Amino acid sequence: MVLLRRIAPVALLAVAGFVTPATADVLRFSHTDNPGGSRQAAAELFAQKVEEYTDGRHTVRIYPAGQLANDPKAVEQLQLGGLDFTVTATGTYATHLPTLNITTMPYLVDTYEQGWEFYDNSEWLQGEFAKLPEKGMRILATWEAGFRSFTTKGELASPAEAEGHKIRVYPNDMIRWTMEALGFQTVILPIPEVYLGIQQGTVWGQENPVDTIYSLRFYEVAPHITLTRHIYSPLPLAIAESTWQELSEEDRDAIQRAAEEAAQFSRETVRAAVDRQLEEMASKGATVATPDVEPFREAAEEVYAKAREAYGEDVDKVLADVQAIRDAMPSN
Incomplete structure (x- = not known):
């Protein structure tokens, strides 16, 4: 397998007659959305915020449309340290932590709000995400696809x-x-x-x-x-654990903040766009x-x-979490 390598730091820049450190670490972000899509828009915001919040110590170079890897290969590259970020459906990460398949059971939630509550606050799911650093990746925030x-x-x-x-x-x-x-x-x-x-x-x-x-x-x-x-089918954003371990505490906090702000943007953008997208597709035949x-x-x-046969009591833990959310946040 070809291992994608981190791009080398850029040179120092001369600005207004003096030299400013610009040895920014360039981090690779791969995803499979097309340019112009909501994932790309959220990635662009994330990249902007990473550079801003780290005072230019880190920049993010985005590779959309599967230029570097399809979704499963991007997750593999995270594990190897050949990519720094990817964002993909939870089921893709389940290849490496099978219990995450439970999150893709059919008709688990009915609304975006229920889904957000589950992904942000389910004790079971947060516990599963906490296992991923052992697999070479770490979830920063959950973006939206719908x-x-x-x-x-x-x-x-x-x-x-x-x-x-x-x-x-x-x-x-x-x-x-x-x-x-x-x-x-x-x-x-x-x-x-x-x-x-x-x-x-x-x-x-x-x-x-x-x-x-x-x-x-x-x-x-x-x-x-x-x-x-x-x-x-939301989209957890992951960072390579090897990259995370190289970051200072200050830069970890900055990248986490950028990820969460981009997640909020992603959620608002996707939910607001569905009706317009459907109308546009209908207008095109x-x-x-x-x-x-x-x-x-x-x-x-x-x-x-089938899920209970494969994953046992974890299925009922998820269903209990979801039922509590449904009771607190009914669909109607």
């Missing part, structure tokens, strides 16, 4: 219409179990290959949050958008449908039994 829905080549009004069709998934057991429970055949594809995979007929469609569907233009090749909102989700919920119920 609720996963479908884009397909044909209508998908109920699970019955999924039968016999191939759907793209990423390497995550819970996502795969959910798609199979709905009747799909699953095909693993890295996200940079999904557009072409749909276009060439390798798969009939894919599932992702509206923000991702819009940013990566999946609606162009799979124009039926079905808003099942079957899985809440997509069909947007909001089905009765009860048949989808019922079909997905078997996934909970």
Whole structure:
């Protein structure tokens, strides 16, 4: 495997007749969103704040659209110290800490607010995140992508219409179990290959949050958008543990602050943009449908039994956390 190396410090700069230290450590940030997407916008804000809050000691160079790595490879590079930051769905990190798969159980939360409360304050989830430094990465904050829905080549009004069709998934057991429970055949594809995979007929469609569907233009090749909102899919931002250990306490605090401010920006941006994005996609030929989700919920119920078989009592700990949140923050 090729190990990506940290870019060397830049030279000293002469400013107004005197030399100012500018030996900024350039940190690499890889993600798979396109330029112009909300992830890129949050990354740009994060980079700006890192430079500001560290007084220029650290700068962040962003590599969008999978230029350096797809999501699973970016997480691997974090572990190796070849990347400094990435932001991806929780299920991607679950490859290295399988219990995180539990967070992607179908229909776990109904609203953004419920999801934010779970990711920020669930005692169970914070305990799982605390295990990740042993795996070579550390979660700084949770950014937003939204609720996963479908884009397909044909209508998908109920699970019955999924039968016999191939759907793209990423390497995550819970996502795969959910798609199979709905009747799909699953095909693993890295996200940079999904557009072409749909276009060439390798798969009939894919599932992702509206923000991702819009940013990566999946609606162009799979124009039926079905808003099942079957899985809440936010984006934890991670730093390589090797990078973290090299930072001073002052710079750790600065980068943590930047991550949290970018997370708030990400959450506000994604939630506010969904209706506009759907309208724009519809204006370009997509069909947007909001089905009765009860048949989808019922079909997905078997996934909970599979989760209990795989992860035992942790599943019920998560469900208890979520139920407490639902009781305190009802959907209606």
